[in-house]
Amino acid sequence: MRTGLTLFEPQPAAGDVPEAFPSPFDELGPHALARRAADAVRAELQAGAVAPGVSAAPLDAPGGGKMFGVLVVREPGGRWGFLRAFSGLLGGQWRVPGFCPPVFDAEARARIEVPGEAEVKALGARAEAFEASAELTTARAALAALGSHQTHEREAMRLRHEANRRERQAERERLLGAALPEPARREALHALDQKSRGDKAEKRRSEAAWEAEQGALAPGLARLERRRRALERLRHAVSRALMRRLHDTYSIPNARGERRPLRALYTPREPPSGAADCAGPKLLAEARAHGLVPVALAEFWWGAPPASGGRVAGAFYPACRDKCGPLLPFMLEGLAVAPPRAFVPPVHAPGALSLVHEDAWLVVIDKPEGLLSVPGKGEALADSVLARLRARYPEAPGPLLVHRLDLDTSGLLVAARAPAVHALLQRQFLHRAVDKRYVAWVDGQVPADEGLIDLPLRVDLDDRPRQIHDPVHGKPALTRWRVLERRGARTRVAFFPLTGRTHQLRVHAAHPLGLGAPIVGDRLYGHEGPRLLLHAEALTFTHPGTGERVTFTRPAPF
Template sequence: MTYFEPQPAPAEVPERLTDPFAEGPPHPLARRAAEELKGFLRQGGLDLHALDAPGQGKMFGVLVVAAPDGRIGYLRGFSGMLDGRWRVDGFAPPLFDSIARDAFLPAGEAELRALGERHAELTEGAEPTALRASLAELTARHDAAMDGMRERHDANRGLRHDARQRLASREVSEEERQVALHSLAEESRADAAERQRLEVAHHQEREVLVSALRALDTERAGLEHLRAERSRQIWRRISESYVIPNARGESRTVGSLFAPEPPPGGAGDCAAPKLLAQAYRHGLRPLALAEFWWGASPLTGGRHAGAYYPACWSKCGGVLPYMLEGLSVELGSLPGAGPGPVEELRLLYEDAWLLVVDKPRGLLSLPGRHEPSRDSVLVRLQRRETKETGLQVVHALDPETSGLLLLARDPETHAALQRQFARREADRRFVAWLDGHVAGDQGVIELPLRPDREDRRRHLVDPLHGKRAVTGWRVAQRSGSRTRVSLWPHTWLPHQLRVHAAHPLGLGAPITGDRLYGGDDARLMLHAEAVTFIHPHTGERVELECHAPF
């Protein structure tokens, strides 16, 4: 453990562990520890050249802890392996039982390597390569023979045509004509029979090689199935070797925490679980966690060197809640967001069919499916009047995003408004501050998006599997290292504006305060500033504007 020097004042020390899943900047002590670790990494404390390769960066983390004597310090950790090693001096070790793992993993890995090598032999080895070459040579020889026969048959056909023409112009008996025509027909049938015999002969020759290749394909498919099944079996055994402790002194395997589904790959290997386990192992009290990305960004974008990110739900969501049992934790908090209740809604437009509100930052648009009474725009409006039971949000805003939110009072109005936005007959304008300089003054971003399977809260650019996402933009102001832009979403996918701003192929500058995609300020500087639509019932054009509070 590394102790703080000087020691923090009592008022600087959190009473409870800060929420590892919370958005917003880390606790000041955790940030102080993380910045010290970043300095260590910058000074070459470790050989991290491999992390600079495209897509090879990784998450590091620190956990502020209190020692039994009351002194405050921190632990250091990293996700997965570092430079091919699970264990690095000065960092939290992995959670798996090395003895149990070593009892089966080397043999299992050797078996998988052998299966992989045999699969490679069946795909690109000497035998399939020779068979494919022989088949190509045979096919070329067959094609040449068929071409030669076809030319000869074409010549024969021409001769028969000429013979029929001469026969038609000569004075011969009907019997002589029929004999001559029958002879020509026999010649034609002979050519057809020759072609058929050659095709059969070619097929039989090819079938020897094709059957041999088909047998290799069958063996390869069987190997693929066997390798996949053995991989699943080995991963199940690996997951049982991970011992996950909690603050009450209990422990479970990572496999049991995700049962009946198999745990996702890498579950238990993130920095946060390693750090908590290290704290429990040495009798240290966890106080605050911070995790940051170091090295090259992932190939899909969404991570930036030095930026802070909360714990991921896809892997840590099944591990950390158990590890935190027995601790006093600020679950559901938003460190740095500021105390006090969320502002009241401001109603900007209302009639019998729809309404528009100015949603304050920090308020959900909709309650969660499993929390129908949780504070949100919809719940507040439904409580206002009992008749608001049919309200539907046309397009929800993220909790951190402020601005205009359009709601319909009946399904018909809701469907009509959504059609207008889909056809671009209606329009929305957002305003945002970006951390960075944006090249150019205006343009259109088209980057397809899909959910991040590693972290369900995030979305990634994926040209192959992503859905079409289009955003128009225009620079409104440049101030120092920041750029103020107006954004027009032509499509409406979750986090579209945030990803299009942050991604290198988009604007290359994350929205200020966007902790998911690169920023680390307390406030997300994204505001729905204007909305324009044709009223579905009156036909009037409605234009509303609400200036950003930043």
């Protein structure tokens, strides 16, 4: 039985249908017809229903958001419609009325998953019980107490020997200056040397005794730790084996009518967790199962953002490279598929840069939005602030940018006209001796008036160049902010970055632990718009030539 095909009303005209299937990895967003289908699903979600009798409210709970997808299809009779799907489970369920089912064989999975997960949980419980056992905790505590006791004894001996050394040194100096017969002096000095050797011998005896005490306890604890690690390894091995068996319940079809085991598509590595459970594979598999021709795909996020950030309700996202990169190209084999389009900066009219300041040491530029700071790869990305500066100042070695602004950000940039000046200015940026002020409009009402955002960031390895919040592996990122104005559903904010991470202000604005309000026009962390409303408005630093503290400003053009 076909799952949830919705026919377009009215049917699209011939010119509204793409000639080739748009790449699911397209960075410029989905085709207009797929957007039309997505708008219909988003309207239902906005109204509060995932499906009849299934509320959308849990999606708005922290961590409850999810990726949804739609696939425009053509029936054998020529009518156009769309299927819908969600990634992973929804409310703990694989199947929800009106949405595509999972790709795996449900009966085969049930035979494997229930007993397999019970075995993994049992092993996990054994490992946790052993971790908390009196035998292991007592052995760890005993060795830790012994180590603490020995540390105190070692420090006490060190202090005592240090006092003895000072006393001997003072006595040596007294003996060397005293009027004594030489034999008596030598005998007294020899006695002091013997005391020194006695302290060294005491240290050797103590170290040997401490090592013996450790040796009496350490082997027993080591045996217990080996047992603990063996239980952990066993649990991981059984879990990996279970995952392989679960992956073997997936048979992946393509548009030619061929099928391939899921694991074969990821050889030589194993499929990542959740592979083939994204919305895209579910949609394509369902279309194939019912003889529907795939036409265009769109995936969008709905609900609360994930803990790492990087997703905004209602925004479209390309398919993930890690999970779907090896999978979707195979599933689309047999269809005419357009190559993925990458974002290309807008073409700026050639000409002079807008100079804010120029002297023998440096240049301050007001960078327009959409112009790269430095050239990218390829001829289409050759135009940049740096390229234009080097055309203006052709003398070797040419200007050097001290810092950069994102392609989408406008505002003040500083370039040095000599390597020595560049080094001096970069040192100021490195040591946070440069005061920076940005201004932005954010999409939302920010209730507080000011604050500090501390969210470590790293690149999203599955979705470059997006950055995500990672409290464990992320690099420190600090931003002070202050509200300047509130107007309707938007807030004008001044940002004062204390660090200079990639996309720092954009992520700190959008993340729920930051402002929870993406910058207006942010195509990566919010919603597309004519431009990103973020501008580097002011810079203050010590001039490397004069030594004076200087400030440059250029008001935002919005």
